[in-house]
Amino acid sequence: MIKVENLHKSFGETKVLKGISTTFEQGKTNLIIGQSGSGKTVFLKNLIGLFEPNEGNIFYDQQKYGDLSTSNRTELRKKIGMVFQGGALFDSMTVEENVMFPLKMFTKKSNAEMLHRVHEVLERVNLNEANQKYPAEISGGMQKRVSIARAIVNYPKFLFCDEPNSGLDPRTATVIDKLIQEITKENNITTVINTHDMNSVFEIGEKIIYLQDGILAWEGTKDEIHHSNNKDLSDFVYSSNLFRKVRQAYQKGL
Numbered sequence: 001m002i003k004v005e006n007l008h009k010s011f012g013e014t015k016v017l018k019g020i021s022t023t024f025e026q027g028k029t030n031l032i033i034g035q036s037g038s039g040k041t042v043f044l045k046n047l048i049g050l051f052e053p054n055e056g057n058i059f060y061d062q063q064k065y066g067d068l069s070t071s072n073r074t075e076l077r078k079k080i081g082m083v084f085q086g087g088a089l090f091d092s093m094t095v096e097e098n099v100m101f102p103l104k105m106f107t108k109k110s111n112a113e114m115l116h117r118v119h120e121v122l123e124r125v126n127l128n129e130a131n132q133k134y135p136a137e138i139s140g141g142m143q144k145r146v147s148i149a150r151a152i153v154n155y156p157k158f159l160f161c162d163e164p165n166s167g168l169d170p171r172t173a174t175v176i177d178k179l180i181q182e183i184t185k186e187n188n189i190t191t192v193i194n195t196h197d198m199n200s201v202f203e204i205g206e207k208i209i210y211l212q213d214g215i216l217a218w219e220g221t222k223d224e225i226h227h228s229n230n231k232d233l234s235d236f237v238y239s240s241n242l243f244r245k246v247r248q249a250y251q252k253g254l
């Protein structure tokens, strides 16, 4: 579980996050949505410890980040998995080496133990046939799966995904969404996904927070979005014809 209390982040005079409070529960896929420039990435970077908030607190399973010593922050980081936008795989490493990287960094496992775990997670993301390939030799969807395998290889308690579907066709995007949701449930991880993809919202949005100009303007489930009276949220989510039709059908009970 991650609890955020009154989070503020500014750059010089520019206030980007203006007092965000919310909770992301364990075993759920939590989504952050909002217009470009609303502060999603800055919020995510605060959650993974890349930015230090100016004010407010973040609790990871009751541990208050601001109170943690440097060594305890390092320990916490070991429990965080990250799926970067675009995958961020190492081009010069094979799929197997990419996935093994966090184990080499953060554990003292033997080579055989690491390989065993790497094969286990690659199998979980249905990728066992590509172990010896380089990122350039596999498709974008496969690269995302490698990125997910790398993010979960060291048994994270918290998983952060920045635009996991960017650059993927809709069908592959749905497969990736489902994979992230299944892995979240199987391992009881607290997962937070930054997304522009409205399909993801309606496929896997167990909790959605909508940021607007650095403020949390709405939060709820995918079903609650259809009933929301928040006009800005509706304008944002239903900006396409297709999703307006989805809403009409939903409200008619179809």
Ligand SMILES: Nc1ncnc2c1ncn2[C@@H]1O[C@H](COP(=O)(O)OP(=O)(O)OP(=O)(O)O)[C@@H](O)[C@H]1O
Pocket (backbone or CB within 6 Å): 011, 014, 016, 034, 035, 036, 037, 038, 039, 040, 041, 042, 043
């Ligand atoms: N390191 C930084 N220094 C100064 N300003 C920043 C920095 N990072 C982000 N900002 C500003 O914070 C605001 C929010 O940016 P952010 O990247 O969080 O938006 P976003 O909602 O993720 O947008 P997008 O959907 O386009 O990725 C923007 O005005 C941006 O210019």
